[in-house]
Amino acid sequence: MTQPAARRPGRPSVLDTAAVSAGALRLWTERGFATTGWNELAEATGVSTRTLLRHFASRSDIAWIGVAPATERLRATLAGAAAEEAPAVVVRTAIVESVSRDPRIQELAPDWLRLISSEPELAATAPRIYRPWIDTLSAYLADRLPNSPAAICRAMATAYQSATFAALIEWAESGAHGDCADSVDRMLRWMDPHLPRS
Incomplete structure (x- = not known):
């Protein structure tokens, strides 16, 4: 399942939300939700912090995807x-x-x-x-x-x-x-x- 980003100048990005959710869940299962931030999520999902923040207003939005x-x-x-x-x-x-x-x-x-x-x-x-x-x-x-x-x-x-x-x-x-x-x-x-x- 993919979700196109909001329209921006240049090439639009496409985010694999299922892969992001799976990577985030693995991270949270290992380290806990409250103690992990956006940088750790970026590392776990392979998606830049900037892209994650463009698609998700909060970490909980990823959890409830x-x-x-x-x-x-x-x-x-x-x-x-x-x-x-x-x-x-x-x-x-x-x-x-x-x-x-x-x-x-x-x-x-x-x-x-x-x-x-x-x-x-x-x-x-x-x-x-x-x-x-x-x-x-x-x-x-x-x-x-x-x-x-x-x-x-x-x-x-x-x-x-x-x-x-x-x-x-x-x-x-x-x-x-x-x-x-x-x-x-x-x-x-x-x-x-x-x-x-x-």
Whole structure:
């Protein structure tokens, strides 16, 4: 996955965000998040400090790099669902689809989950980072459950996000066996009865 830089005079740069994320995660796993700066990140990722700063406003932006694509996968799956499909099934399917099945990402996922759940700076930014994901699901629920108060739809979407994260943490802590998306699917099936089936 590559991300073009903002337009500047001369030749535009292209950043391999997946490689940057992997290099940063290896560094943080070995040395810790709080004690490593931009120079160490540049050395670990093979990307200059200047380029990193052009693409990322903070180190935490690198740590959370996978959430935006997950939100896009969630949005696309919800948008593509047939109107006659049960909301419970659509929501579970969309959330499971939002979890990457890319083997390279799944290999890094346990270390990433440990990092974001244990580093205070990252934990503090989690609500802001997950807000678009929650907003996307909340909007779908409000559309499919028009008589439900907006606060209830947001609370349900937040509960789904928490359950998804809990499933991923459990998967990582139990040895990261199998596909983490399947672990999320199993967890969310417990929540199916709380949404209308038709």
